[in-house]
Amino acid sequence: MLTPISTIHYLIISAALLLIGTLGVLVRRNIVVILMSIELILNAVNINLIAFSRHHDNVNGQIFAIFVITVAVAEAAVGLGILIALFRNRETVLADEIDLLKW
Amino acid sequence: MIVTIFFYAFALLTLGGGLLCITRRSAVHSAIWLVVSLLGAAGLYLQLQAEFLFAVQVVLYIGGIVVLFLFVIMLVNLDEAAKQRQFNRQWLVGLAAAVLVGAEVVYFLRSGMKTFQLPAPARTALITEGNTEKLADVLFSEYLLPFEIASVLLLVAIVGSVIMAKKRI
Amino acid sequence: MNFLDSIWLIPLFPLFGAAVMLFLGRKFDPQSPSEVMISPDMEHRADDHHGADSHGHDAHGSHDHGGHHHAPASKMLVTLLCPGMVLLSFIFSLGAVLGLAGTAEKSHQVIQFSWLAGLPFHMADGTMATFGADWGFLLDPLSSVMILVVTGIGFLIHVYATGYMAHDGGYYRFFGYLNLFVFFMLMLVLANNYLLLFVGWEGVGLCSYLLIGFYFHKKSAGDAGKKAFIVNRIGDAGFILAMLLMLSVLGSVRFLDVNHVLHSGKFAAETAGFGVLSVMALLLFVGATGKSAQFPLYVWLPDAMEGPTPVSALIHAATMVTAGVYMVARSNALFQLTPHTSAIVMVVGAFTAILAASIALVQNDIKRVLAYSTVSQLGYMFMAAGAGAYWVAVFHLYTHAFFKALLFLGSGSVIHAMSGEQDMRKMGALKDKIPVTFRTMFIASVAIAGIPGLAGFFSKDEILWQVYSSPLGSMPVYVVGLITAFMTAFYMWRLMFMTFYSDSRVSPEAAKHLHESPASMTVPLSILALGSVAAGWIGVPKLWSFFGDGFRLFEHWLEPVFVAHGHAEAHHPDHATEWMLMGLSVAIAIAGILLARSIYAKPYAGEPIERASKGLYTTLLNKWYVDEIYDYLFVNGLSKGGGLLFGSFDRNVVDGGVNGAGWLTRFTSTVSMWWDSWIIDGAVRLGSFLIKISSYPMRIVQTGYVQSYALMFVAGVAILFSYYIMR
Numbered sequence: 001m002l003t004p005i006s007t008i009h010y011l012i013i014s015a016a017l018l019l020i021g022t023l024g025v026l027v028r029r030n031i032v033v034i035l036m037s038i039e040l041i042l043n044a045v046n047i048n049l050i051a052f053s054r055h056h057d058n059v060n061g062q063i064f065a066i067f068v069i070t071v072a073v074a075e076a077a078v079g080l081g082i083l084i085a086l087f088r089n090r091e092t093v094l095a096d097e098i099d100l101l102k103w
Numbered sequence: 104m105i106v107t108i109f110f111y112a113f114a115l116l117t118l119g120g121g122l123l124c125i126t127r128r129s130a131v132h133s134a135i136w137l138v139v140s141l142l143g144a145a146g147l148y149l150q151l152q153a154e155f156l157f158a159v160q161v162v163l164y165i166g167g168i169v170v171l172f173l174f175v176i177m178l179v180n181l182d183e184a185a186k187q188r189q190f191n192r193q194w195l196v197g198l199a200a201a202v203l204v205g206a207e208v209v210y211f212l213r214s215g216m217k218t219f220q221l222p223a224p225a226r227t228a229l230i231t232e233g234n235t236e237k238l239a240d241v242l243f244s245e246y247l248l249p250f251e252i253a254s255v256l257l258l259v260a261i262v263g264s265v266i267m268a269k270k271r272i
Numbered sequence: 273m274n275f276l277d278s279i280w281l282i283p284l285f286p287l288f289g290a291a292v293m294l295f296l297g298r299k300f301d302p303q304s305p306s307e308v309m310i311s312p313d314m315e316h317r318a319d320d321h322h323g324a325d326s327h328g329h330d331a332h333g334s335h336d337h338g339g340h341h342h343a344p345a346s347k348m349l350v351t352l353l354c355p356g357m358v359l360l361s362f363i364f365s366l367g368a369v370l371g372l373a374g375t376a377e378k379s380h381q382v383i384q385f386s387w388l389a390g391l392p393f394h395m396a397d398g399t400m401a402t403f404g405a406d407w408g409f410l411l412d413p414l415s416s417v418m419i420l421v422v423t424g425i426g427f428l429i430h431v432y433a434t435g436y437m438a439h440d441g442g443y444y445r446f447f448g449y450l451n452l453f454v455f456f457m458l459m460l461v462l463a464n465n466y467l468l469l470f471v472g473w474e475g476v477g478l479c480s481y482l483l484i485g486f487y488f489h490k491k492s493a494g495d496a497g498k499k500a501f502i503v504n505r506i507g508d509a510g511f512i513l514a515m516l517l518m519l520s521v522l523g524s525v526r527f528l529d530v531n532h533v534l535h536s537g538k539f540a541a542e543t544a545g546f547g548v549l550s551v552m553a554l555l556l557f558v559g560a561t562g563k564s565a566q567f568p569l570y571v572w573l574p575d576a577m578e579g580p581t582p583v584s585a586l587i588h589a590a591t592m593v594t595a596g597v598y599m600v601a602r603s604n605a606l607f608q609l610t611p612h613t614s615a616i617v618m619v620v621g622a623f624t625a626i627l628a629a630s631i632a633l634v635q636n637d638i639k640r641v642l643a644y645s646t647v648s649q650l651g652y653m654f655m656a657a658g659a660g661a662y663w664v665a666v667f668h669l670y671t672h673a674f675f676k677a678l679l680f681l682g683s684g685s686v687i688h689a690m691s692g693e694q695d696m697r698k699m700g701a702l703k704d705k706i707p708v709t710f711r712t713m714f715i716a717s718v719a720i721a722g723i724p725g726l727a728g729f730f731s732k733d734e735i736l737w738q739v740y741s742s743p744l745g746s747m748p749v750y751v752v753g754l755i756t757a758f759m760t761a762f763y764m765w766r767l768m769f770m771t772f773y774s775d776s777r778v779s780p781e782a783a784k785h786l787h788e789s790p791a792s793m794t795v796p797l798s799i800l801a802l803g804s805v806a807a808g809w810i811g812v813p814k815l816w817s818f819f820g821d822g823f824r825l826f827e828h829w830l831e832p833v834f835v836a837h838g839h840a841e842a843h844h845p846d847h848a849t850e851w852m853l854m855g856l857s858v859a860i861a862i863a864g865i866l867l868a869r870s871i872y873a874k875p876y877a878g879e880p881i882e883r884a885s886k887g888l889y890t891t892l893l894n895k896w897y898v899d900e901i902y903d904y905l906f907v908n909g910l911s912k913g914g915g916l917l918f919g920s921f922d923r924n925v926v927d928g929g930v931n932g933a934g935w936l937t938r939f940t941s942t943v944s945m946w947w948d949s950w951i952i953d954g955a956v957r958l959g960s961f962l963i964k965i966s967s968y969p970m971r972i973v974q975t976g977y978v979q980s981y982a983l984m985f986v987a988g989v990a991i992l993f994s995y996y997i998m999r
Contacts, residue, residue, distance in 0.1 A: 004106075004107070005106055005107055005110045005150075008212065008216055009110065009114075010147065010151065011212055012212060013114050013117060013118065013147065015205070015208045015209070015212065016118055016205075017117060017118060017121055017140075017144075018208075019201050019202075019204065019205045019208075020118065020121040020122055020125060021121065021125075022201050022204070022986060023125060023197065023198065023201045024121075024124070024125030025979070025982050026193065026194075026197030026198075026200070026201060026979055026982055026983050026986060027125070027190050027191060027193075027194045027197045027198065027979075028125060028189065028190065028191070029184075029187065029188065029189060029190065029191045030130060030181070030184055030189065032130045032133070032134075032172065032175065032176055032179070032181065033124075033125060033127075033130060033133050034979075035172070036124055036125075036133055036134065036137050036172065037124070037125055039137065039141075039164070039168065040121050040124065040125075040137070040140060043117075043140070043141060043144045043164075046144070046148075046156075046160075047117075047144055047147055047148075050147075050148055050151050050153045050156060051151060053151075053153070054151045054152065054153070059237050059238060059241050060241070062153050062155070062156055062234075062238055063238065063241055063242055063246050063249075065153075065156055066156065066159065066238070066242070067249060067253055069156075069159060069160070069163055069164065070253045070256065070257065071253075071256065072164075072168070073163060073164075073167060073168060073257070073260070074256050074257055074259070074260030075260070076168045076171060076172075077171065077260050077261070077263075077264040078260050078263045078264045078267065080171060080172070080175045080264070081263065081264035081265070081266075081267030081268045082267050083175060083179065084175060084178060084179065084267065084268050085267050085268065087178075087179045088270070092184070093179055093181060093184050094184060094187060095191065095977070095978055095979050096191050096192070096977055096979070098976075098977075098978070099975060099976035099977045100976055101974065101976030102974065102975055102976030102977070103971045103972070103974040103975070103976070191979060193979065193980060193983060196983060197979075197983055197986070200983060200986040200987050200990060201986060203990045204986055204989055204990045204993065207990060207993035207994060207997060208993070210997060211993070211996075211997075
């Protein structure tokens, strides 16, 4: 634990954040929170990318991280737009009340 | 030494923020804790000597996305939702699956631990160019096409979200 | 026209006539049967135990009798067709016989087709033989005599019947049956094998049933028909057994094959004891007993008088009853090898002859006397056959056909004149009223008595001589034959005197209608009378050497058939004995006639036998109670046995079988239903069930709930990672 911080630490953080985000997606009912959990996942990925970029002394990882952020932004915007449209139609933001495609 | 402390601090922020984000009843609280988590991640970027990304993270993510979230939260009346049950019915199974995956990831990490030792930073090398210059260099030469496509993507996203949000298309 | 090759046509002519009558005849007969049968006068007939020949009584009452009225055109067709067919057969027969006379070996076989052929079987001694019976016709001297007798006398009787049956209903049916009978009889005598002979045998039995029971409205007629058929059947059983035995031992049923085997010396004469050949011959004789009315199967013939008189004439005098004699003559090769059976034949024949003659002495119904006379004369024929003199038996058959047919037809004419009366006690002094009938019957009676010069003498005398002198003959049998001859003459002339002489005991209303019969009836009578005189002259005894050999045509004609085998033929001990015996038989006959005249030519005063011994008289009148004994022994026993059989066997076994079949059907259908609803439907349901349960998970997965999809992602990731971990 008190060893010099190496890549592995960052990887562990990344993995933990990923899990937290996944848990949030799976477990929460509120769609807004789900979207926020997706942001957490993307962040975890970013941490991972940048840690490896540092590890390999290569800037590609950071470029990739920039693009991830870009995509995350786009996706968040559209997702929230959908949420608004959904709210307008269904009057609810709870995921398990939206099951029209149920068998 | 100080690096270690900062690391753990930022890590605590990130993970703690994340945990709290996903467990709050009120969506606004979740958003605030998301901000905390994102700040922690930004700190981690800084520690990894990716200054540009630290800045981008704070500006874009926190300043853009979380604000967007807050706007939407306010648009969508979440008072009713806050009174509802917060965790869905599959929470146990979800937890189990996530833990399982987590365990497997831990296994992967442990088995590959030795390869992930960070080399000593090259102090002698003068930092001729900062992180930002380096990024810019590569971004506009090698990764120009993805850059352009990313801008198109953003355009599509704008158009899409506008349409999604319209009352009548 | 090659008549010889066309002998297969001879039976077909009457068959055609019968087919036309029986299939299309209803259109021809305007008169329905019931009109004539049920007439009120039918009840006061002869007082005999069984009803009389019901001749249409009221029809007579309503018509004048100058002649019978003109028959409608359709009836004319029947009248012309049926006798015409028989006439055609007669002409063809004549042609064929003349053709046969021209051939050297006196035997011509025409085989139409192989009827039942080719089944191989094992004979008694193990050799393989092939069963074969053809639809084949054999014309040899024996069958030539028979076809001439059958068709010739058959034709005359057909003509007679057109007059006799003119007023009866069922005209076409009668002639149809009559023609059918002639067809079967011709099949019988022309067959070239025992099986086809048996077909004819059965057929004539059937026709006799149909014809005896012709007046089917009367119960007694129906009963008589049944009795005839059933008693015949008993004989037929013997015949069939004989045929089977023949197949087993001799290997064939064809006449030529059988004769060939028997003459070849393969089988020795069974003089020692009763061998298999003797049994075979005995079984054949049992068949003959049934058909030719010998003891103990003669009881049907007197009852058969229920049928119309032409039937009695044709069937029971001239043809059917002689089938047995013909069959025995045909099997002479067999009988020659079995002296014991021949002895039985002779003794049975003699016994029957005297038994029947004794009954005939006291009968009052004119037809019944003649019936018993027939039985008696048949006994004579078997006496001759048993004594080895087969040609004599056939000769007597031939002459007997003439005078017996004449007697029956004549009696029919008498009954016709008497408006249906058959009891002789109510007749008398008819000789001037019905002269033609009287004269012809006179001739016939003289013939049957055995007066020299007429047919009966030659044949009967020859029989008595053969019985006396043949190695197979015997003295007691001769004596019996002599006594029977006496009785024959007596009862025959009793009949004549009571009917035509004596005093008139005719009832007043019958006397009003007394008239001679029409030409259609009297002409055949005359022709038959001629035959009764002349027919015998081709069998003149050798003793009368005054007459050339041409007068012995009959014996020589039949010689090829009756090849004497082994034992010596009839030898003449000496001529003196023969002359003496001849004279004795003539004397006996004359004595009988005179005795009858002394009693009956006077006004009728009852029966002397009755006066002498009431007991004997009653026994004779009741036919020795044979019918009653049979009734007690067999009829009751059989009906009781039948009841038992019905009760236990029929109800339990047969009905049980039927019920069991029903139960089985229901059971199998239940099983089938179970199978269908559980297994078949179950398979179908199983299919749908499998689909349901296999689709259930897939259905459940479609929750429409995004987070569950996300869960599936994560689970899939976990599985993927675990795969990599395993590696």
